[in-house]
Amino acid sequence: MNNLKKLIFIILVCxxxxxxxxxxxxxxxxxxxxxxxxxxxxxxxxxxNELLIDYKEWVKGVDNPDQALADHQDDYHATFKQGVYTIILGDGLGKSLT
Structure with missing residues (x-):
């Protein structure tokens, strides 16, 4: 019985x-x-605002949203690294929004 409790606990943690x-x-x-x-x-x-609208279109019916963002880097002259889609406007010396 004790082993069963341990197994259930491990499954719940996983x-x-x-x-x-x-x-x-x-x-x-x-x-x-x-x-x-x-x-x-x-x-x-x-x-x-444009990005959020486009993102909703890009991920419709897609299993991997990260791949959709990676495929659309050129649309906004963006980079997609470590799960962050980064857009730098002009010299990128101003305020940032995340």
């Missing part, structure tokens, strides 16, 4: 680890504006 890992794999983005000027910051937010 299930918890799997669910935590699944949540941590949500893709992230980072957009860096050209400068701290208001028009550059406004452009950064416009790009964010």
């Amino acid at each position: 299930m918890l680890c799997v669910s935590v890992e699944a949540k941590s794999q949500n893709p992230k983005y980072k957009i860096i504006s050209n400068s701290y000027k208001q028009e550059d910051i406004n452009e950064m937010y416009e790009i964010k």
Whole structure:
């Protein structure tokens, strides 16, 4: 009986680890504006809104959202590394949005 309790405990811990890992794999983005000027910051937010709309289209019916982001790097002149889709606008010397 004691072995059964240990087995159930191990299974529950494994299930918890799997669910935590699944949540941590949500893709992230980072957009860096050209400068701290208001028009550059406004452009950064416009790009964010466009990206979110495009992302919803890219991942429809896709099993791996990371692959969809990797396939669409050229659309925004972005890089996709370690789960972060990074867009640098202009010189990238301004505010960032994640």
